[in-house]
Amino acid sequence: MxxxxxxxxxxxxxxxxxxxxxxxxxxxxxxxxxxxxxxxxxxxxxxxxxxxxxxxxxxxxxxxxxxxxxxxxxxxxxxxxxxxxxxxxxxxxxxxxxxxxxxARRRPAASPPPAQAAAAPPPDLPPAEIVVTASKRDIPLPRYAGMVEALDSSLFSTAESAAGTATLLSRVASLSSTHAGAGRNKLFIRAIADSGVAGPTQATTGQYLGDMRLNYAAPDPDLKLYDVSRVEVLEGPQGTLYGAGSLGGIIRIMPAAPNLGRFGGQVSAGGSITHHGDPGGDLSAVLNMPIVPEKLALRVVGYGVQDGGYIDDVLRGKKDVNRVRTYGGRAALRFAPDADWTVDLNAVYQHIDGDDAQYASKSVGRLERASSVAQPYASDYILGNVRIERDWDGLRFVSSTGYVRHDLDESYDATQQGGSPALFRQDNRVTIFSTENRLIRDLDNGLGWILGASYLESRSTLSRTLTDYGPPPAERPAPMEQFAIIPGVPIYGRGLPATATGVRNRIREATLFGEASFEPVRGLIATVGGRLTNSNLSGRAISPVSLLSTVDIARAEAQADRTETTLLPSASLLTDAIPGVTLYARYQQGFRPGGLAVDDQRVRRYRNDRVSTIEAGVRKGVPGRDIFAASANIAYTDWRDIQADVTDRIGLPATANIGDGRIYTVEGRVAVRPVPEVTLDASVIYNDSRLTRPNEFVRALSYAGGSLSLPNVAGLGGRLAADYRAPLGQMGQFSLSASARYVGKSRLGVGPILGREQGDYVDTSLSAGLVRGPIRYSLSVTNLLDSDGNRFSLGTPFDLRTDYVTPLRPRTLRAGVDFAF
Structure with missing residues (x-):
């Protein structure tokens, strides 16, 4: 084969x-x-x-x-x-x-340039069938039971590639983010959102580069989308195929693979100007080199992006403080010794350096705040992966093994009213080793089975320090207790850091999983599956402060050291008996393991949480291919022992189980192609989420008339987009795209303090491109209406009462050029 x-x-x-x-x-x-x-x-x-x-x-x-x-x-x-x-x-x-x-050995006279610089396929050519490869069985979209967004690389401009995750947020209505800053955001799919602050808990959304897991107990690494062939967003849970941490769903990025037969590449450059902000720019290069034609090839991607700042700090007298610089790259080596074997070696590195936080204060100004200290952050991300594939006799074997190291350093203004400037630093070091081996029988039209085994080990170390920039204690007129910021953590003054309590968690997961689809009667497809996971969990306190009880720490650590076995079943029914229409119903579960967290300078254990979702949907046609395509879905989710990264009474990020909840979700999408050159796309999502059984400390935070809705879940969201692509004779291929996305109201957290509203804004964009031979010119505008909507209501967790907002980036204009060879 x-x-x-x-x-x-x-x-x-x-x-x-x-x-x-x-x-x-x-x-x-x-x-x-x-x-x-x-x-x-x-x-x-x-x-x-x-x-x-x-x-x-x-x-x-x-x-x-x-x-x-x-x-x-x-x-x-x-x-x-x-x-x-x-x-x-x-x-x-x-x-x-x-x-x-x-x-053929002789290269054709006119070979196509790389995807991003090439013109869109001529309108008279039918687009290819969309296949959901994130299902791990290559299922055609009409026979996939669930909601999925498949974004082809031809839709991404170079500007959107430079924006990374922000591009996905602008295109997928069910995807949301905390907007804390590039490389430190938490992503949520549909309404499976725990909280807005960062702690040691595992993400609710699984992120993958090909078959390799990108994150675990860490936020979104925000890899740039240069030289990517496809992105799929599958709504969750996805527990059967992806295991822990896929409660809301998964985001799978498929990088372009090395081309075994053609030397080529692309260079791109762009410059941007932001209203009320610094200029920015981006550079990227892609090079594909066949080493042994048709057998061995190397593909290398490198890039650098600077996002200009636009927040002013009036207390320190600094303008545009939140500048962010990102640089990184990928390398892929493909070896195909014969017609049946493929071996891929992949490596990724990315560094993000943020000069300061991006929040403002409404009482100070639209794009201004007053902070005593700078709050920089940095992210370093390294990934290595080996993937082997073998085809024979209708079977396919895939083995993927890799290692990830993700270091995230964050800082928060800890200055207290009337006190000296102070800075709280939190360093999260996460490593992931994972391997998965699966055997697939891809029969006709997605029918078949998959059987696999995987092992994952994740280690996360969360360390914390507090630095006071005032005079030493001996030179202060009042007793030191008056100046204490975190109980038990000393204040040295003069910029000397003092250690606060941290935690170290380790999780080992060994898993067997399988899924099979069969057609009991013509036009009806039944799918059943399950995942059996054995988890070994352990946690340790790091540098506990003196006031912590040794007995309490030992008890919490003993509770955290445990082994658990979890079974996640799944089932679905799908029929395409009505020509051109798919009807489906699906049931699936997902979970996250527990661990240790620091709460109010005490080490506490938090338990596993688990979701169960039942949904039904209908789909007609394929967006972008058919003249008319539409889909709709309704889902009910039961969420038990919800893990949430909250804040303790001091303001430090902590993790706790906040109770049980339920979520109703209704989604719909319509895509129309009135003429081959034009595509109109509209989508909407409605969520109704509630904490049905809050735990004791959450009930203590509630108040008369207060909401117990889940945090960071917008009740309503939607997107409108129009895309025009057509040849302009000898001038080349022209494209024009416009979109508007509405993000509804949500709350930062639970209770009168964290219950502040956010959202309720419209984000708009407009872009145009012209391809002439190997050159592509582009012009784009984001936040076209210069809206100042509030994306996130958290500034520093040490001050939860100030009217902090995270505004949209002001109107930004970018011009760029790409050259393919």
Whole structure:
């Protein structure tokens, strides 16, 4: 069977091998074949299904080659030769009943530039079938039971690639963020949101680069989206396939794979100006180098981005303090020794350096605040991964093993009223080792099974210090108790740090999982699955302050050291008996393991939490492909022992179980293509979340008329977008896109102090592009209406009463140019 060149994409290049649905036919046997004009990846799939032949593509770049209509009684070989005639590709035998399409040794005269600089596919060519590869079984979208957003790289401009996660937030209505700053945000899908402050608890949204987990007990690393082929957002829970930490769902980024047959690359540059702020800029470069043609290739990506500041600090007399610089890169080495094996080595590094926090105070000014000290932060992210894939006899084996180190250093203004300037620092060091091995039977149209085993070990170390910049205690007129900021933590003065209590958590997970789909009657697909996880948890206090009881610490650590076994079942029913319409119902669970946290300078254990979701939905058509496409979904989620990163009475981030809750969610989307050049897209989401059984300390925070809704969950959200793409004769290919996203009201937390409102704003953007040969010119404007909406109501956790807001970045204009070679 031909090797599948790129499983990390969700379009036709990823369906490179068309699997047999009947007894394979001989290459010389003539059969009735009907193939419309299209692209080579689609034609290979259709030909394989019509004839039962196994057809593979050597690399993903071949899939986009235009093909003519082919019909008549032909042999598979004759049909393939007709499809590839004059395309720069040729065919090879791959076993008795298989064929492999490879790039001809002589390069074609006009080879396509990389995706970001290339023009959009001509409107008269049908787009490729969307396949949900994050399902780990390559399921066509019409036969996937659940809500999914599949964002193709052709939709991303270079400016959007530089924006990273912010681009996904602007395009996916069900995705939200805390907006604490690049590299320190918590992401939420649908309404599965715990809190806005950062602590040691695991994320509710799983993030992946290909098959490699990006985060665990840490926020979003905010990797830039340069040279990415596809991004999928799957709504959760996704416990069966992805295990712990996928309560809300998963975000899967598929980087472009090395091209085995063509040398090329791209260079891009852009400059931006922000109203009431500093200028910014971005640079990036992509280089693809075949080392041994059709067998070994290297792909390297490097980038640097500066986001200009726009917040002024009036107390320190500084302007535009929140400048952020990001630089990093990726490298991928692909080795394909034969038609059945693929070995990928991947490496990622990214550094984020933020000069100061990005919040303001309404009482001071729209984009101003008064802080005694700067609050810088930094993030360092390193990833290494080895992925091996083997295809044979209708089976596919995938093995992915890797290591992640994520260091996040944050600081908060801890100055008390009438006290000396003080700074609280929190350093989170997270490492992840993970390996997953799975065997897949991809039968026709997504039917089949998957069986796998995985192991994950995550270690997180949260250390804290308090630094006072005033005079030493001996030179202060009042007793030191009056100046205490954190009980038990000394004040040295003169900028000398004092250690506060921290925690260290370790989690080991060994897992068996499986899922199978079958068709008991024609048009009805049933899927059942389950994941059995054995977790070993341990926690330790770090540098406990003197007032902590040794007995209490020992008790908490003993409670944290435990082994648990968790079973997560799943089931779904789907029917496509009505032509062009999919109806489905799904049930799935997810969980997060517990651990240790510091609460009010005490070490406490927090327990596992678990969600169960039942949902039903309908889907018609495929957005961006069909003239009319629509989807709708309604879901009910039961959330037990909710883990939330809260603040203790001092203001320090802590983690606790806040009780049980329930969430109702209704979603809808409509995409229309009135003419081939224009796409109109509208989506809406409504959430109704409540703490149905708050625990004792949450009930103590409630008050008459107070809301017990879950924090950081907007009740209403939506998005409107329009996209126009068309050729302009000799001038090139022109594109114009506009969008507006509404984020409804939510609350920062629970109770009268953390219950402040946020959200209720509209974010807008407009972009235009022109492709002329290998050059692409672009112009974009974000926050077109210069709205000052409040994205996040937390400034510093040491001051929860000031009217802090996190405003949208003011109107920003960017001009850029890309050059492909």
């Amino acid at each position: 031909g090797r599948r060149a790129d499983r990390l994409s969700v379009t036709a290049p990823l369906l490179a091998a068309a699997l047999a649905v009947a007894s394979p036919a001989s290459g010389a046997e003539r059969q009735s074949i009907t193939l419309p004009p299209g692209r080579l990846g689609e034609a290979a799939i259709a030909l394989g299904r019509q004839t039962g032949a196994n057809i593979g593509l050597s690399d993903q770049s071949l899939a986009s080659i235009p093909t003519p209509a082919v019909s008549g009684r032909l042999s598979v070989e004759a049909a393939l030769r007709a499809l590839t005639k004059g395309s720069g590709a040729t065919i090879q035998r791959a076993g008795k009943d298989g064929w492999r399409i490879v790039r």
